[in-house]
Amino acid sequence: MGRYFGRKALIYALTLVVAVTLNWMIPRFMPGDPIGQMMGRVRTSNPEANERMRAYYEDLFGLDQPLWQQYLNYWRELFTGNLGISTWSFPRPVLEIVLGALPYTLALLIPAILLSWYAGNKLGALAARRKWLDNSLLPLSYVLTATPYMWLAILLVWAGGIVLGIFPTARAYSGNLTPGFNWTFISDFASHWVLPFLSLFLVALGGWAIGMRNLVIYELESDYSNYLSSLGAPSRLIRRYAFRNAMLPQVTGLALQLGVILGGNILTEVVFGYPGLGKLVLDSIAARDFFLLQGVLLFIVIGVLICNFIIDIVYVWVDPRTRTGMQGASV
Amino acid sequence: MTDIKTPEGADNPAGAVDPTATPAAAGAPGGPGGPTAVAGGAGGLAGRRFEGLYFALRNPKVIGGLSIIIFFLLLGLIGPLFTDFGPRERNVGPLGAPPSAEHWVGTTWYGQDVFTQLAYGARASFLVGVSAALIAALIGMTMGFIAGYRGGWVDEILMTITNVVLVLPAFVVLIVVTAYLGINNHFTQAFVIGIFSWPWVARAVRAQTFSLRNRDFVDLARLTGVRPLTIIRKEIAPNMGSYLLMSFVLLFAGAVLFAASLDFLGLGPRDSMSLGLMLEQARAANAWILGVWWWFIPPGLAITMITGAAYVTNVGLDEVFNPKLREM
Numbered sequence: 287m288g289r290y291f292g293r294k295a296l297i298y299a300l301t302l303v304v305a306v307t308l309n310w311m312i313p314r315f316m317p318g319d320p321i322g323q324m325m326g327r328v329r330t331s332n333p334e335a336n337e338r339m340r341a342y343y344e345d346l347f348g349l350d351q352p353l354w355q356q357y358l359n360y361w362r363e364l365f366t367g368n369l370g371i372s373t374w375s376f377p378r379p380v381l382e383i384v385l386g387a388l389p390y391t392l393a394l395l396i397p398a399i400l401l402s403w404y405a406g407n408k409l410g411a412l413a414a415r416r417k418w419l420d421n422s423l424l425p426l427s428y429v430l431t432a433t434p435y436m437w438l439a440i441l442l443v444w445a446g447g448i449v450l451g452i453f454p455t456a457r458a459y460s461g462n463l464t465p466g467f468n469w470t471f472i473s474d475f476a477s478h479w480v481l482p483f484l485s486l487f488l489v490a491l492g493g494w495a496i497g498m499r500n501l502v503i504y505e506l507e508s509d510y511s512n513y514l515s516s517l518g519a520p521s522r523l524i525r526r527y528a529f530r531n532a533m534l535p536q537v538t539g540l541a542l543q544l545g546v547i548l549g550g551n552i553l554t555e556v557v558f559g560y561p562g563l564g565k566l567v568l569d570s571i572a573a574r575d576f577f578l579l580q581g582v583l584l585f586i587v588i589g590v591l592i593c594n595f596i597i598d599i600v601y602v603w604v605d606p607r608t609r610t611g612m613q614g615a616s617v
Numbered sequence: 618m619t620d621i622k623t624p625e626g627a628d629n630p631a632g633a634v635d636p637t638a639t640p641a642a643a644g645a646p647g648g649p650g651g652p653t654a655v656a657g658g659a660g661g662l663a664g665r666r667f668e669g670l671y672f673a674l675r676n677p678k679v680i681g682g683l684s685i686i687i688f689f690l691l692l693g694l695i696g697p698l699f700t701d702f703g704p705r706e707r708n709v710g711p712l713g714a715p716p717s718a719e720h721w722v723g724t725t726w727y728g729q730d731v732f733t734q735l736a737y738g739a740r741a742s743f744l745v746g747v748s749a750a751l752i753a754a755l756i757g758m759t760m761g762f763i764a765g766y767r768g769g770w771v772d773e774i775l776m777t778i779t780n781v782v783l784v785l786p787a788f789v790v791l792i793v794v795t796a797y798l799g800i801n802n803h804f805t806q807a808f809v810i811g812i813f814s815w816p817w818v819a820r821a822v823r824a825q826t827f828s829l830r831n832r833d834f835v836d837l838a839r840l841t842g843v844r845p846l847t848i849i850r851k852e853i854a855p856n857m858g859s860y861l862l863m864s865f866v867l868l869f870a871g872a873v874l875f876a877a878s879l880d881f882l883g884l885g886p887r888d889s890m891s892l893g894l895m896l897e898q899a900r901a902a903n904a905w906i907l908g909v910w911w912w913f914i915p916p917g918l919a920i921t922m923i924t925g926a927a928y929v930t931n932v933g934l935d936e937v938f939n940p941k942l943r944e945m
Contacts, residue, residue, distance in 0.1 A: 296777070297777065297780045297781060297784060298784065300777065300781045301781045301784045301785055304781055304785065305785060305790075308790065308793070308794075309793065312793060312794060312797045313797060428925055428928055428929060429921065429925055431925075431928065432870070432920075432921045432922075432924040432925030432927075432928055433917075433921045433925075434874055434877055434878060434881075434893075434896075434917060434920050434921065434924075435878070436878065436881050436896060436900075436917075437896060437913075437916075437917030437918075437920065437921065440896065440899070440900065440905065440913050440917065441914075441917070443905055444905040444910065444913070447905070448905050448906065448908070455905070455906075542783070544786070545784075545785070545786030545787060545788065545789065546786075546788070548786055548788075548789065549786060549787075549788030549789060549878065552788070552789075552792070552882075553878055553881060553882070556881075556882065556900075557900060567792060567882075568882060568883075571792075571796050571882065571883065571884065572883070576796070576797070579792075579793065579796060580793070583789050583790075583792065583793050586786065586789050587785065587786060587789065590784070590785075590786050590789075591784065594784060
């Protein structure tokens, strides 16, 4: 168990270093001049003002120091929670903007990830033993997993918002409301939440259902299942064992799927204009606000790593082999 | 298939990657079961190659999936010949007109011909999908073969790198990289997608190589003094032919989705046309409020059909190469 966690911790630490280093390197070594781009937006006709502006920016982002110093500074700032200052909504710190958008993203992501995982596994396990369900569910699941998140989101806006006219087509709440804990706001928020949630839920659902179906079928054909049934064990019992064994890879899969659903969330939020991290990504790209972009994406990467770690802990709990010192899943 | 034991442990019942893990890394969507049973590996043996073809031509999933893929491939290859317009050319017809004899799939709100855009978009999807899949397959195979064959500390280092890239959310990294690079052609896009899509291939190839490297025929080759690279190329790789083919199909599907998603965020080449860019332009123009459904349904449908067909082909190939699944 110690070895298992040691290995995981090493991978996560290295991943964080790689992500942070990439984030630091790209604006400095790639073609294109972020400061120049920023200057392009604020440039005035006064050359002296431009010069001072550039000096101010270079000082602000510490670009006038040697590279290794910049790199160390970057890390130090990171640990003090300073992700820099947004150029898009200028004097506001990146961290403040990110934290403002985070609740909306979490409100979409957490239910979508957990519910799709739960429902997908249930459906897949059912499909593995009911032919009629298998024949209808499997093709549908393939279509759903192949569907790009943004297209499903667009279809849902069009169908639910325009053709049927039941749901609002954009934003997280109506413009005339202020967020607060009152019934009007919560119901308004909920009606705005349904379509983006569905677009994330449905795509992920298909993948889990297919995975679970295949795993359960595999387990039901395995030696221990045959042995149990030759002993005359009731098929309910065999199915329960098969289900339990099939769950393990699905837990590992959840960790790997996180990054994918998160990517899907970026696309979904863009379609719905939902004010979470995803829309922030698009806005920062559109405004060429690379400091905001870096901050948001670093936040997302750290979020993925934390979730992965939580799943690893859960894994120890569901897989006895990791507890007894034998190796479990290997990421 | 029981004789192929993965070093990953028993939590990998299918003998390869975790079936859910494969597509997870492969592309934006959840992804289907993935190449669940590699063990069909034997089907890739030189002598059985024609048997594989025989069953492939009788498998409805392979036939159906390939037909759809070939349809879109032809659309991309020769579709542009059937149209008199440029993909970005405006005002070639009425603005936002529904499908008609003149404009087969209608026109956009800017009077662009949707069929033309679809044909060029399919071309871009195949260009990016195939080249990105080739790059990812090459990196993944190299890493997997070396890690699996050499073992020891080489394996440790290569697998640590692989796992680090595997945990990084690929799409998020792609957004940063492409935002800074300013992608201006499809090959650059394919290259960037390719170098972030390989880790699950590396892990699966490594697992397979691990199990194959101690087989008698490999030992024999080693005893006769064949060089390691030649052993990998001549003895080990052919046994995984079917698996590599299936991985390539999944990589292709993943790359098509990645490219479409990046284009949709406005991070793809802006001077040509792609399916993702069509969706982006439809979104920017609020095509659903204008009621111009023939603008945003066809490109999304095309992406879904190409990737879906690749997934179904993959499952079909699995049945072809894995006799245990064949009767199902």
